[in-house]
Amino acid sequence: xxxxxxxxxxxxxxxxxxxxxxxxxxxxxxxxxxxxxxxxxxxxxxxxxxxxxxxxxxxxxxxxxxxxxxxxxxxxxxxxxxxxxxxxxxxxxxxxxxxxxxxxxxxxxxxxxxxxxxxxxxxxxxxxxxxxxxxxxxxxxxxxxxxxxxxxxxxxxxxxxxxxxxxxxxxxxxxxxxxxxxxxxxxxxxxxxxxx
DNA sequence: TGACCGATGAAT
DNA sequence: TTCATCGGTCAT
Numbered sequence: 692x693x694x695x696x697x698x699x700x701x702x703x704x705x706x707x708x709x710x711x712x713x714x715x716x717x718x719x720x721x722x723x724x725x726x727x728x729x730x731x732x733x734x735x736x737x738x739x740x741x742x743x744x745x746x747x748x749x750x751x752x753x754x755x756x757x758x759x760x761x762x763x764x765x766x767x768x769x770x771x772x773x774x775x776x777x778x779x780x781x782x783x784x785x786x787x788x789x790x791x792x793x794x795x796x797x798x799x800x801x802x803x804x805x806x807x808x809x810x811x812x813x814x815x816x817x818x819x820x821x822x823x824x825x826x827x828x829x830x831x832x833x834x835x836x837x838x839x840x841x842x843x844x845x846x847x848x849x850x851x852x853x854x855x856x857x858x859x860x861x862x863x864x865x866x867x868x869x870x871x872x873x874x875x876x877x878x879x880x881x882x883x884x885x886x887x
Numbered sequence: 888t889g890a891c892c893g894a895t896g897a898a899t
Numbered sequence: 900t901t902c903a904t905c906g907g908t909c910a911t
Contacts, residue, residue: 754908772906774894821894861893884894 694846699839702762706781706788710735711875713779713790715851717798718827720843724803726827728795728817729848731880734859735873736789738782743865746787757835758787765843767824767834774821777829779838779845793860793874795823796882803828819884853878857887 694717702709710733720726736758739749745768746758757766757780766778766789782788795817797804804816804826817823824830829843836843856872863869876883 750909752909769905769907770892771894771904772892773904776894819894864892 694848697763697838697845697847699761699763701845702779702781702838703783704781705783706735706737706786706790707873709779709781710790710873711854711856713792713845714854714875714877715848717846717848718792718795718843719846720800720827720829721841724800724828726800726803727798728823728827729798729851730792730794730845731796731877732792732794732883733875734791734793735781735875736778736791737873738786738788741865741873742868743859743862744787744789746789749787755787758789762788763838765829765833765836765838767829767831769831770821775824775830776820777824777827777833791820792823793820794818794876794882794884795826796880797826814881818882851877852880855887860885 713730713733716730718728736744739746745755762780764780766780767775770776778789778791781790797816807825808816816826838844854875855878857874858870859874
């Protein structure tokens with residue numbers, strides 16, 4: 692894989708900045724079955740004042756404690772009892788935060804992704820948070836992985852299209868926060884989950 | 888112990 | 900477009 696791997700210092704910054712700059716990066720899963728996708732959509736979950744965040748009001752639980760830990764680790768949680776969502780822990784030390792990866796553009800290991808997803812459309816492989824976890828083989832076993840390691844990491848991309856912002860998806864329960872433009876997408880990319 | 892959460896895929 | 904599916908999470 693060419694390009695520069697994102698290090699701890701990249702993640703240990705303001706969550707909104709990290710979320711925006713992650714768009715266009717490559718998400719790499721190395722191992723027996725290598726898969727790579729370009730990140731085309733992220734959402735920021737910022738600190739203890741974001742009603743949509745698991746870390747809202749600073750409450751620490753068994754599930755969300757990773758968000759309070761060292762930046763640069765994977766945070767994977769189960770949703771609906773059947774799908775997974777993949778996040779990266781971000782933020783300065785002492786500030787909980789995470790960036791949810793909502794959609795990828797398949798780059799490598801596409802045959803493996805088709806096997807795991809059982810669909811025929813390439814666009815259907817990774818255009819949603821649960822879908823991309825299936826395609827990349829991300830599940831509970833990936834929770835807590837250090838993204839500064841060799842198993843799962845981001846690679847910076849030099850050139851890509853315009854990044855645009857939009858309100859986050861499916862957080863109607865979060866009051867005013869549902870309108871905050873904390874979602875970042877590659878403009879006009881066909882692999883985003885829900886076009887803005 | 889039980890209310891709650893919201894992605895996906897199939898059906899309409 | 901609607902609708903069924905499910906179990907972990909968390910405050911009780």
